[in-house]
Amino acid sequence: MKAQDEGKNLKKIVGLAAADLVKDGMTVGIGTGSTAAFFIEELGQRVRQGLSIRGVPTSYQAKLMCYQHGIPLLDPSLVDRLDIAIDGADEIDYSLNAIKGGGAANTMEKVIATMADEFVIIVDHSKLVEKLAVSFPVPVEVIPAALGLVMRKVREIGARPELRMAVRKAGPVVTDNGNFIVDLYFDEAPDVYRLNRVLKSIPGVVETGLFLGMAHKALVAWEDGVEVMLASQKD
Numbered sequence: 001m002k003a004q005d006e007g008k009n010l011k012k013i014v015g016l017a018a019a020d021l022v023k024d025g026m027t028v029g030i031g032t033g034s035t036a037a038f039f040i041e042e043l044g045q046r047v048r049q050g051l052s053i054r055g056v057p058t059s060y061q062a063k064l065m066c067y068q069h070g071i072p073l074l075d076p077s078l079v080d081r082l083d084i085a086i087d088g089a090d091e092i093d094y095s096l097n098a099i100k101g102g103g104a105a106n107t108m109e110k111v112i113a114t115m116a117d118e119f120v121i122i123v124d125h126s127k128l129v130e131k132l133a134v135s136f137p138v139p140v141e142v143i144p145a146a147l148g149l150v151m152r153k154v155r156e157i158g159a160r161p162e163l164r165m166a167v168r169k170a171g172p173v174v175t176d177n178g179n180f181i182v183d184l185y186f187d188e189a190p191d192v193y194r195l196n197r198v199l200k201s202i203p204g205v206v207e208t209g210l211f212l213g214m215a216h217k218a219l220v221a222w223e224d225g226v227e228v229m230l231a232s233q234k235d
């Protein structure tokens with residue numbers, strides 16, 4: 001199997017495994033991205049077979065997919081607590097700290113994850129890293145008018161910021177909230193807790209893609225099965 005197909009297959013395996021965590025009557029935060037898409041597909045199938053749940057989407061992508069697969073939805077603004085939220089990640093370390101926002105949905109994803117009694121990250125093993133932010137940048141959602149200020153401030157703390165550009169549109173990526181995404185690159189692993197604090201103190205920063213101490217559990221797909229990692233196993 002080609003590496004690309006194998007990655008897709010692992011995403012599907014973990015997406016399906018995640019559906020087992022969803023029980024009748026639950027309100028469920030529904031993640032964004034290609035791994036979450038497999039979870040949504042499977043959840044839709046189970047809903048058609050009689051599973052009664054209400055989903056709360058983390059993005060337009062998740063919302064549209066839920067409609068497509070017949071998953072009943074609640075608007076995030078109408079809820080303050082969820083039974084579970086299940087979402088992908090771009091990187092995750094062994095303490096279950098993660099980087100999210102490769103799909104520019106990190107702000108809403110963080111709101112939904114925070115509302116959930118249980119926040120579960122689903123990834124294939126390629127996302128598991130010793131140190132965050134070495135091979136994947138830290139996405140930061142920024143209001144457009146603050147772009148210049150944020151770029152200057154993050155350079156002052158040693159980051160190389162790049163305004164994320166859209167692929168099929170001229171100009172920058174615009175998030176579901178109407179903002180920009182600045183990706184922060186680092187030459188060596190930053191202290192992510194400190195970094196998150198500093199970023200959140202810059203006016204105009206809406207939210208970072210650092211999900212620190214948030215996940216209760218991670219499902220990690222390997223070639224020989226799905227590993228369950230618990231936050232309580234943190235070192």
Ligand SMILES: O=C[C@H](O)[C@H](O)[C@H](O)COP(=O)(O)O
Pocket residue numbers: 031032033034035036087088089090099100101102103104105106109
């Ligand atoms: O903004 C997007 C999200 O944080 C995604 O959950 C993350 O980028 C992982 O996506 P994928 O499962 O496609 O790798």
